[in-house]
Amino acid sequence: MKTCGRVFFHNARRLAAHKFTFTEVRYLSAQPKAESNIEVGSLSEIQMSVAKHLNLKTHLPSPLSKQMDTLGELVTLIRDPMMEIASCMRVVDKTLPALRLVLWGAFGTGKTVTLNQAVHHAYTNNWVIVHLRSAMDLTRRVKEIEMSSFVPGRINDPSNAVAVLQNFKQQNQHVWKTLGELFTERDYEWSKSERTAQGKPITEIIEMGITAPFLASDCVGALFRELRRHAKDGKLKALVAVDDANSLWGKTLVKRADRTYAPPSDLTLVVHFRRLIANDWTNGCVLMVADKKEVADARDELGVSRHTPLELFGEEGFEFVEPFLPIETTNYTESETNTLYDYYVRKNWLASKSARTEEGRKQLMHLSAFNPYYYERLCAFN
Amino acid sequence: MTTKLARFAQKRWISSTTSTSNMYDPRVFREPVTDVQELRKPLDADDERNFLFVKALKSDATPVFYRDHVIDKLIRVCTKDGEKETSRRNVHSALEIIKRRQYKAWAKASEEEKKGIELDPFVIAKKGIKNCHPLMKLQGVTRGGTTYQVPFPIEEPEAEFRAMKMMRDICRMRSKHGETHFKDILATELLAASQNEGSTIQAKQELHKTCEANRAYAHYRA
Numbered sequence: 082m083k084t085c086g087r088v089f090f091h092n093a094r095r096l097a098a099h100k101f102t103f104t105e106v107r108y109l110s111a112q113p114k115a116e117s118n119i120e121v122g123s124l125s126e127i128q129m130s131v132a133k134h135l136n137l138k139t140h141l142p143s144p145l146s147k148q149m150d151t152l153g154e155l156v157t158l159i160r161d162p163m164m165e166i167a168s169c170m171r172v173v174d175k176t177l178p179a180l181r182l183v184l185w186g187a188f189g190t191g192k193t194v195t196l197n198q199a200v201h202h203a204y205t206n207n208w209v210i211v212h213l214r215s216a217m218d219l220t221r222r223v224k225e226i227e228m229s230s231f232v233p234g235r236i237n238d239p240s241n242a243v244a245v246l247q248n249f250k251q252q253n254q255h256v257w258k259t260l261g262e263l264f265t266e267r268d269y270e271w272s273k274s275e276r277t278a279q280g281k282p283i284t285e286i287i288e289m290g291i292t293a294p295f296l297a298s299d300c301v302g303a304l305f306r307e308l309r310r311h312a313k314d315g316k317l318k319a320l321v322a323v324d325d326a327n328s329l330w331g332k333t334l335v336k337r338a339d340r341t342y343a344p345p346s347d348l349t350l351v352v353h354f355r356r357l358i359a360n361d362w363t364n365g366c367v368l369m370v371a372d373k374k375e376v377a378d379a380r381d382e383l384g385v386s387r388h389t390p391l392e393l394f395g396e397e398g399f400e401f402v403e404p405f406l407p408i409e410t411t412n413y414t415e416s417e418t419n420t421l422y423d424y425y426v427r428k429n430w431l432a433s434k435s436a437r438t439e440e441g442r443k444q445l446m447h448l449s450a451f452n453p454y455y456y457e458r459l460c461a462f463n
Numbered sequence: 464m465t466t467k468l469a470r471f472a473q474k475r476w477i478s479s480t481t482s483t484s485n486m487y488d489p490r491v492f493r494e495p496v497t498d499v500q501e502l503r504k505p506l507d508a509d510d511e512r513n514f515l516f517v518k519a520l521k522s523d524a525t526p527v528f529y530r531d532h533v534i535d536k537l538i539r540v541c542t543k544d545g546e547k548e549t550s551r552r553n554v555h556s557a558l559e560i561i562k563r564r565q566y567k568a569w570a571k572a573s574e575e576e577k578k579g580i581e582l583d584p585f586v587i588a589k590k591g592i593k594n595c596h597p598l599m600k601l602q603g604v605t606r607g608g609t610t611y612q613v614p615f616p617i618e619e620p621e622a623e624f625r626a627m628k629m630m631r632d633i634c635r636m637r638s639k640h641g642e643t644h645f646k647d648i649l650a651t652e653l654l655a656a657s658q659n660e661g662s663t664i665q666a667k668q669e670l671h672k673t674c675e676a677n678r679a680y681a682h683y684r685a
Contacts, residue, residue, distance in 0.1 A: 151563045153570060429569070432562055432582035435528040444528045462558040462584060463529055 119202070121164045122417065124424055127155040127201050135197075135204060135252050140214050140324075142193050144457055152428060158417060162195045162408045167202055169406065170366050175315040178360040181402060183326075185371040185390050186410030189454025192370045195410060196322050199368055200252075203320035209260070209308065210252045211321045211357065213245070216328040217375065219350045223335050229349055230272075231299055236335060237349045242297035245350065246290045249304070256317070260284050263311050269303050271296045283307045298349040305353050309362040319365040321357050326369030327390075329355055330398030331376070358402060369402065412451040422446075425460055436463040492516045499526045523547070533589045533623070534558075540627040541634075541649075553646045558584035560650035581657075591656035595626035595663045599674040604683045613683045614674035630656070630663045 119125065132138070132155050138146045149155045162184060169180055184192045203210050213219075219241055229235035253260060261282045269277040269286070275296060277285055283304065290300030312319050323329075329351050335343045345351045358367050371393040377386040386392075390407055391399050413421075422442050425431045435441050441463075449455035495517045496502050506513055523535055534554065542550040561584040569580045581587055600621070601612045617625070630652055638645040655661025 147563070151566055429582065430566070432566075433529065433585055434583070438528070441528045448527060462555045462562060 119159055119164065119167055121159055121161060122420065123159050124156050124420060125159050125198075127157070129154065131201065131204065134254060135200060135210075135212075136248060137197055137201075140193075140200070140212060141197055142454075144454070144461070145194065148457070152430065156424065157194060157198060158421060159198070160191065160195070160410075160417065162191070162410050163198045163202075165406075165408050166195065166199045166368065170199070170202065170206070170208075170320070173318060173364060173366050175313070175364045177363060179312075179321075179362050179365040179367050181358070181360055181367045181369070181405040183369045183371055183390050183402065183405045183407050184410060185388060185393070185407060187388055187412070187452075188373070189452045190410040190412055191453050192372065192410050193324055194453075196324055196368060196370055200320065200322050203322075203366075204252075204255060206318075207256055209256055209312075209317050209319040211249060211305070211308070211319060212252055213323045213354065214248075215325045216323055216351075216354065217325045217331075218244075219348060219354070220328050220331060220333040220335070220345055223333075223348075226335060227295060227298075229298065232349075234347060235349050235352070236337075236343055236347050237295075237298035238335075239294040239297055241350055242301050243291060243294050245301055246287050246297055246304070250287055250291070257284065259317065263307070263316055265303075265307060266310055269299075271299060277303075283311075298353075301350060302353045302356075305357050309357070309365075312364040313362050315364060317364075321365065321367045323354060323358070323368070324370045325372040325375060326358070326402075327371045327393040327395070327398055328375045329358070330395050330401070355401065369405075413453055413456065414451070415446065418446045418451065418456060421456065421460075431460060431463055433463045436460075487516075487518050492518050494518060495520050495524075497524045497526060502526075523551075529585070531585055531589070533592055534585060536623065537588070537592065537627050540624065541631050541645075553649065556646040557649040557653065558588060560647060561587055561654055564650070564654065587657045588653050591653040592623065592626050592630070594656050594659050595630060595667055596622040597625055597629075597667050597670050598622070599671070600625060601670065601673060601677065604680070606683055611680045611683055612673070612677050613680045614677055615684060626663070626667070629666050633662045633666065 127137070129149075132149065137155065138149065141149070145155075145157075166182060169182060173180055184195055186192055200210055200212050219238065222241075223238050224240050225238070227237040227239060229237050250257075261284045263283050264280045265277060265283055265286070266279065268279050271277070271289065271293070275289065275293060277289060286300050286304050286307070290297040290304075308317070308319055311317050329345060331345065333342055333345050333348065335348060337343050337347075346355075358369065360367070371388070371390045373386050373388045373393060376393060378384065390402075390405075394402060419442075422431075422445065426437060431437055431441075433441075436445065445456065445459055445463075449459050493512045493515050496512075497520065523538070524530075538547065538551050538554045541554060562582065565580060565582050565584070565587070569577055569582055572580060596619075597617070599614045600617045602615050603610045604613045605611075630649070634645055634648045634652055637643060637648050652661055652663055656663050
């Protein structure tokens with residue numbers, strides 16, 4: 082099975098490499114319209130209305146969302162990883178199992194930004210978007226817990242579940258009408274009084290979860306289940322974007338009644354997201370970020386932890402997500418820094434005189450060591 | 464317990480003396496050249512550095528393009544417990560906040576208003592500190608068992624230091640318990656001071672007033 086999967090991914094990559102026009106019958110996306118305006122090394126603007134619609138303010142890294150607020154526009158650089166994701170998304174098909182991509186790279190090289198660009202790309206192609214800001218929220222930032230009534234031993238997380246549903250609702254307004262025309266497969270009996278009958282629109286599940294937080298965790302599972310089924314039937318294409326996805330196999334801070342920490346496999350939401358990542362469904366793309374904040378100690382300033390997928394996902398997680406396409410994010414090249422420098426000068430963002438000189442341009446490049454995060458930080462106060 | 468001891472040993476406790484010995488023997492070590500343009504030129508024939516050792520470059524003297532005397536001094540003044548890195552981050556973030564505020568105002572302004580808005584945070588910070596320079600200082604002088612607060616004239620570098628110290632104390636007083644942050648208050652204070660407003664300017668005027676009131680003690684000088 083595994084080698085078979087590898088062969089498939091090899092082929093998928095080759096397919097993605099050359100231009101591929103598909104004449105598929107009825108997708109949510111009528112045409113892959115956004116592909117024409119994506120060009121590597123160019124600056125692309127995301128309209129503020131779209132950024133608001135996709136709630137990018139909370140999903141982007143904080144310096145960039147601050148920048149969005151200050152400059153009044155969201156302009157990002159299209160880089161190689163984004164091109165690779167776009168070409169992979171182009172080959173996604175009803176006959177192929179969900180394509181799994183793992184973004185990995187050193188700190189500050191643009192994993193999250195690329196993920197957000199991919200979400201925007203999915204939006205322009207009218208895909209359904211399941212976007213998780215950080216999987217670490219599900220394991221380490223659990224405010225309240227409830228024991229599941231559906232599976233004994235499972236732990237529900239009402240506040241995060243409601244947040245997931247609300248975020249799903251906000252980000253999918255562009256396909257909301259189509260989602261309303263897709264129907265549930267079976268009866269869902271949430272509690273003694275609440276139920277969703279067979280043949281109801283799946284948006285009802287979402288509304289149910291938002292209004293009744295104690296049912297939200299189960300609603301998330303049902304929603305994902307229905308999404309997978311409808312994707313398999315070719316009624317929609319879905320992008321699952323999970324930031325810090327390796328945290329789904331990491332540590333948790335949720336305590337059980339006997340005061341031991343619950344493993345992540347006991348958390349309902351984690352289980353549901355894992356099922357979404359499993360490629361037993363078709364017509365979708367799963368984009369994950371392997372981030373070292375799961376394993377790195379924030380107070381340890383000397384130790385350098387690895388940032389490769391195997392080290393971050395751990396053996397269990399790696400077994401689960403295999404086979405996948407690793408996509409590495411790297412530091413800027415000189416031409417990329419020049420593009421950004423020119424943009425900052427054009428926008429009058431580089432305010433000090435010394436930064437606008439040739440010497441300043443060179444120093445910015447080398448002081449940041451071509452790292453996108455530090456480059457932005459240096460430009461922020463100059 | 465051991466960590467507590469280690470902390471105690473790490474930080475300088477009360478020290479009122481200057482260091483008597485140095486890792487650099489003054490007979491064989493000379494100051495390094497910090498300016499890049501200077502560095503490209505050959506040394507003079509009679510320069511001692513031709514045949515003596517040169518001290519290592521200090522971490523805050525690296526020839527980066529944003530090197531600025533006032534900002535560096537402000538970083539040193541705001542340093543607490545020897546954590547200069549933290550202080551640098553604070554001051555640079557304050558500059559960033561100033562720039563963001565000014566940029567937003569600039570983006571909203573009309574064409575002719577835009578010319579009047581300064582975007583460079585370094586210029587604003589320098590102007591703010593300059594506006595806070597006091598003209599006199601008060602120093603205790605004991606005569607006949609009574610201590611009088613006597614006004615003294617001060618030199619430019621000391622005025623600069625006192626301006627920074629006043630500002631730092633005000634910001635520290637307000638940024639307590641993690642509710643408000645030093646960088647935010649410092650940014651507000653610098654911006655206000657650059658327009659001759661704010662608590663630091665008030666403190667300066669208060670000082671001037673006390674100096675004026677204590678004018679009669681001036682003869683206790685010397």
